[in-house]
Amino acid sequence: MTNPCILCVAITGSVPRKEHNPAVPITISEQVESTHAAFEAGAAIAHCHVRNEDETPSADPEKFGRLKEGIEAHCPGMIVQLSTGGRSGAGQARGAMLSLRPDMASLSVGSNNFPTRVYENPPDLVDWLASEMQTYGVMPEIEAFDLSHIFQAVKMQADGRLKGPLYVQFVMGVKNAMPVDREVLEFYIATLKRLAPDAQWCGAGIGPGQIMMNEWSIAMGGHTRA
Amino acid sequence: MTNPCILCVAITGSVPRKEHNPAVPITISEQVESTHAAFEAGAAIAHCHVRNEDETPSADPEKFGRLKEGIEAHCPGMIVQLSTGGRSGAGQARGAMLSLRPDMASLSVGSNNFPTRVYENPPDLVDWLASEMQTYGVMPEIEAFDLSHIFQAVKMQADGRLKGPLYVQFVMGVKNAMPVDREVLEFYIATLKRLAPDAQWCGAGIGPGQIMMNEWSIAMGGHTRA
Ligand SMILES: [Zn+2]
Ligand SMILES: [Zn+2]
Ligand SMILES: [Zn+2]
Ligand SMILES: [Zn+2]
DSSP: OOOOOOEEEESSOSSOOTTTOTTSOOSHHHHHHHHHHHHHTTOOEEEEOEEOTTSOEEOOHHHHHHHHHHHHHHSTTOEEEEOOOTTSOOGGGGGGGGGGOOSEEEEEOSOEEOSSSEEOOOHHHHHHHHHHHHHTTOEEEEEESSHHHHHHHHHHHHTTSSOSSOEEEEEEOOTTSOOOOHHHHHHHHHHHHHHOTTOEEEEEEOGGGHHHHHHHHHHTTOEEEO | OOOOOOEEEESSOSSOOTTTOTTSOOSHHHHHHHHHHHHHTTOOEEEEOEEOTTSOEEOOHHHHHHHHHHHHHHSTTOEEEEOOOTTSOOGGGGGGGGGGOOSEEEEEOSOEEOSSSEEOOOHHHHHHHHHHHHHTTOEEEEEESSHHHHHHHHHHHHTTSSOSSOEEEEEEOOTTSOOOOHHHHHHHHHHHHHHOTTOEEEEEEOGGGHHHHHHHHHHTTOEEEO
């Protein structure tokens, strides 16, 4: 039995706006229809961000709730993954939507630089988000922006802060963080297999590296994000 | 011609106090004599932090100046390396001592988690510290707490923010950052050789991993910190 490739679609993200690309879905109804089209095309996970009226990122649980309901209604069986990323809010506001009990939520377990600032995931906030995910039965997708984040996720699983087989996304191509690099991707995979043989992994490339990460991830037996 | 192993001594650091170990040198004269003893024993680089009267970490340039003068007087030819690390100050205060023109200074080029907080090295502060080091002719020791920091240093050298052959220290064993791991150390070395063949590297283990990192670093042809 082979391991089927899971396609995750990140329809909106937290950065691009209509001025960059008029097709970026911003309103909840645009997001639901965009996700529906991706679902018809084969995407199995919807990675979700929500936006304010002015297109800035939001972590509003009410907006997340309407998006989750819309996707569940239009895309039966699709896995809804809500972002707890730091571009959308600060501190525990980043996890306020976890009580909606989505199937999955993203979880960064370490800190790193972003293009213009520090992506701050302090240890106590990481632990709080992980415990909220356990409370509400939400499966985390670990966002590994660097090698040590894989070690941290494995340690958190070993001591019970994370449950079950890990699902780790390797993120490459963010300026001032890890670039898109094939040898690093191979080492990430080998390290995850060494430390957590039952884990699954997904490759995500940001910006121009996205297609390359898609190709490599599929060829190397992982899942991938588009 | 072999590559001689350079021993760097970190006599004080920013964390341990007299209550933890009465032998930790805190005053400038204690630091100078401790460095002198290490110099006699073969240490070639002194990695320096300074402390306030109450033993808390400081970035006071006047204190750094007296320490540098003392080491230069007692240890002729020893390389003085001042810490610009984030435990001792915030923002540009971390680099106020660079105008003293020490031989070297530590430079973190990325951010990561520390035991209880985020070790914040925002991109604009990193660039400012690097440019101050060029202004004052200070050779940076890159502190690589994670794999992406190696890539970042190489990128900074390629675009001129860092000069000359890189000197990179791999730091392992800090809680919530990279643990002491031999396969990662080997991959660090291979990655640095691939990206910057003329670079030199040093291995530093924090806490109980120190001796192991010393052994591995010497065996693998690098430099090391004690
Ligand atoms: Zn996202
Ligand atoms: Zn629909
Ligand atoms: Zn130090
Ligand atoms: Zn002396």
